[in-house]
Amino acid sequence: xxxxxxxxxxxxxxxxxxxxxxxxxxxxxxxxxxxxxxxxxxxxxxxxxxxxxxxxxxxxxxxxxxxxxxxxxxxxxxxxxxxxxxxxxxxxxxxxxxxxxxxxxxxxxxxxxxxxxxxxxxxxxxxxxxxxxxxxxxxxxxxxxxxxxxxxxxxxxxxxxxxxxxxxxxxxxxxxxxxxxxxxxxxxxxxxxxxxxxxxxxxxxxxxxxxxxxxxxxxxxxxxxxxxxxxxxxxxxxxxxxxxxxxxxxxxxxxxxxxxxxxxxxxxxxxxxxxxxxxxxxxxx
Amino acid sequence: xxxxxxxxxxxxxxxxxxxxxxxxxxxxxxxxxxxxxxxxxxxxxxxxxxxxxxxxxxxxxxxxxxxxxxxxxxxxxxxxxxxxxxxxxxxxxxxxxxxxxxxxxxxxxxxxxxxxxxxxxxxxxxxxxxxxxxxxxxxxxxxxxxxxxxxxxxxxxxxxxxxxxxxxxxxxxxxxxxxxxxxxxxxxxxxxxxxxxxxxxxxxxxxxxxxxxxxxxxxxxxxxxxxxxxxxxxxxxxxxxxxxxxxxxxxxxxxxxxxxxxxxxxxxxxxxxxxxxxxxxxxxxxxxxxxxxxxxxxxxxxxxxxxxxxxxxxxxxxxxxxxxxxxxxxxxxxxxxxxxxxxxxxxxxxxxxxxxxxxxxxxxx
Numbered sequence: 189x190x191x192x193x194x195x196x197x198x199x200x201x202x203x204x205x206x207x208x209x210x211x212x213x214x215x216x217x218x219x220x221x222x223x224x225x226x227x228x229x230x231x232x233x234x235x236x237x238x239x240x241x242x243x244x245x246x247x248x249x250x251x252x253x254x255x256x257x258x259x260x261x262x263x264x265x266x267x268x269x270x271x272x273x274x275x276x277x278x279x280x281x282x283x284x285x286x287x288x289x290x291x292x293x294x295x296x297x298x299x300x301x302x303x304x305x306x307x308x309x310x311x312x313x314x315x316x317x318x319x320x321x322x323x324x325x326x327x328x329x330x331x332x333x334x335x336x337x338x339x340x341x342x343x344x345x346x347x348x349x350x351x352x353x354x355x356x357x358x359x360x361x362x363x364x365x366x367x368x369x370x371x372x373x374x375x376x377x378x379x380x381x382x383x384x385x386x387x388x389x390x391x392x393x394x395x396x397x398x399x400x401x402x403x404x405x406x407x408x409x410x411x412x413x414x415x416x417x418x419x420x421x422x423x424x425x426x427x428x429x430x431x432x433x434x435x436x437x438x439x440x441x442x443x444x445x446x447x448x449x450x451x452x453x454x455x456x457x458x459x460x461x462x463x464x465x466x467x468x469x470x471x472x473x
Numbered sequence: 474x475x476x477x478x479x480x481x482x483x484x485x486x487x488x489x490x491x492x493x494x495x496x497x498x499x500x501x502x503x504x505x506x507x508x509x510x511x512x513x514x515x516x517x518x519x520x521x522x523x524x525x526x527x528x529x530x531x532x533x534x535x536x537x538x539x540x541x542x543x544x545x546x547x548x549x550x551x552x553x554x555x556x557x558x559x560x561x562x563x564x565x566x567x568x569x570x571x572x573x574x575x576x577x578x579x580x581x582x583x584x585x586x587x588x589x590x591x592x593x594x595x596x597x598x599x600x601x602x603x604x605x606x607x608x609x610x611x612x613x614x615x616x617x618x619x620x621x622x623x624x625x626x627x628x629x630x631x632x633x634x635x636x637x638x639x640x641x642x643x644x645x646x647x648x649x650x651x652x653x654x655x656x657x658x659x660x661x662x663x664x665x666x667x668x669x670x671x672x673x674x675x676x677x678x679x680x681x682x683x684x685x686x687x688x689x690x691x692x693x694x695x696x697x698x699x700x701x702x703x704x705x706x707x708x709x710x711x712x713x714x715x716x717x718x719x720x721x722x723x724x725x726x727x728x729x730x731x732x733x734x735x736x737x738x739x740x741x742x743x744x745x746x747x748x749x750x751x752x753x754x755x756x757x758x759x760x761x762x763x764x765x766x767x768x769x770x771x772x773x774x775x776x777x778x779x780x781x782x783x784x785x786x787x788x789x790x791x792x793x794x795x796x797x798x799x800x801x802x803x804x805x806x807x808x809x810x811x812x813x814x815x816x817x818x819x820x821x822x823x824x825x826x827x828x829x830x831x832x833x834x835x836x837x838x
Contacts, residue, residue: 224750282621286613314641316763317621322577322609331692332577334606352699354602356511360574361697374756417618417654423640423647426781433795433804433811442814446822449794449812450830453771456810457792460714460771467739468831 225309262390263382279413286323325369513548518599524669527560618651714740721776775816779804
């Protein structure tokens with residue numbers, strides 16, 4: 189069994205700092221990590237490896253420095269790392285990203301065997317779109333299983349997989365055929381610690397590095413900014429409201445401050461007070 | 474996984490930054506909402522989208538369409554009437570036994586076929602698990618642009634959809650267009666848009682669509698549905714009062730103070746994103762762009778600094794009250810009422826003050 193886990197290297201802080209005057213992103217000095225949601229996908233893949241002896245390949249698209257995140261994934265126990273990197277990918281939106289990754293996955297299939305399961309996290313912490321996983325599934329014609337809380341059963345003989353999928357108001361129990369693309373829900377498992385043995389292997393491991401041409405992309409208009417149907421026209425900070433918060437200024441202890449705040453709240457929201465009083469009355473009747 | 478997009482260089486001459494809508498897309502007209510139905514019930518986000526879709530359709534002078542899918546005639550008819558009353562001019566009804574439960578495979582096929590047949594220029598979906606699962610597949614199949622989790626939708630002077638969403642982890646906003654592809658797709662989270670007024674008795678045109686589905690050909694099967702136990706369900710988006718805590722609480726133990734105040738007010742409780750990352754609260758209680766968007770009558774934020782991604786999740790609240798030790802915290806920029814104080818000492822006092830106030834007034838009345 190061959191499993192591929194797609195990961196992304198993201199800035200460590202979800203809250204990237206913005207220069208207060210120029211409104212530009214201050215990226216310098218922000219350390220990078222594996223997108224935290226992807227770790228649930230990686231752990232799930234490693235569990236399948238433990239059970240079925242699967243081979244786990246980690247794949248990322250990004251700048252050459254994204255190799256660090258791949259090595260990190262190797263320390264947890266992944267077997268092989270593939271980096272897809274090319275300046276033609278710069279500015280890719282989700283459609284262009286899923287195109288490039290799906291081409292890389294086809295190349296992975298050719299070189300190392302067709303993956304029965306491709307995992308991704310449910311979304312990234314920097315883009316937050318949750319669109320790339322479904323995009324890959326569609327392009328590879330894999331059955332799509334998103335927001336998976338638990339893999340109940342994987343039957344490699346029969347080529348089936350049974351999962352619990354997070355839906356509105358409950359869990360959907362689904363069964364489908366391999367190959368599948370699975371996006372794992374957060375907290376669906378707990379990430380293992382990397383071993384020293386794996387860390388040593390990871391440090392020496394070769395990261396397979398491919399550019400657009402290497403994965404068979406001939407039509408570069410499908411990549412990067414040019415291959416992206418969405419266009420970012422404007423990036424801006426939200427306008428400050430003209431009326432800032434009315435500050436309740438009270439000297440004294442917490443009790444005095446709390447009393448003044450309650451007064452101020454109910455003065456501004458008399459309807460809320462009325463409803464609370466009615467509910468309170470109802471309780472005591 | 475999505476690469477962050479950089480703003481296109483001004484006048485950079487890139488082929489796709491100018492509007493050059495190909496001829497075959499010019500027939501695309503009308504605004505559509507893909508309605509979310511689970512277990513016979515329409516998700517409120519679909520009505521919120523119809524309210525916004527109505528405004529966009531009016532501005533463009535086109536129809537507002539709603540797509541409803543399912544297996545049960547009675548619930549589809551009920552959903553269609555509700556869509557008309559919330560602003561739809563036309564409802565596309567897709568009835569098939571294979572559509573009893575949501576499945577990516579069936580819904581993607583149906584929605585893609587409908588779009589290719591009737592050619593809407595704008596297609597809106599809820600940014601729920603269902604909507605995001607479906608939108609990504611449909612946009613990839615149609616090879617068109619999709620903007621996730623929008624906080625604002627508008628039509629620009631040229632008639633293009635301007636979809637605004639937070640970017641760079643929620644520290645800035647960006648406006649995204651899909652100029653040269655149709656339909657222009659966007660998802661919006663529940664409660665980001667206001668619920669429109671319901672116009673009783675309003676009606677419109679119904680178009681029945683035969684999806685030609687054959688259950689035997691569908692690979693994915695729904696075996697069961699395990700409903701959540703009511704007790705552990707957080708209903709933050711639709712709560713009237715919400716109390717939330719942030720890193721200013723200092724420790725996981727102090728989060729209890731938020732719960733105690735919520736209890737006295739009969740409120741739902743939640744927290745900012747860092748609390749989820751620290752494991753103080755579960756992700757279903759996260760308030761903000763990447764968590765739940767709320768529109769309560771009263772929102773009390775204790776020890777939350779007010780990053781943009783939090784702000785966009787709470788801006789719809791009628792009254793925002795901020796408690797923070799830092800008078801320069803961004804939350805005071807968008808709160809209506811604020812107090813500079815340590816949440817850890819103020820919260821218990823506030824809980825007592827509310828309790829006393831409600832008790833005293835009850836006795837008096």
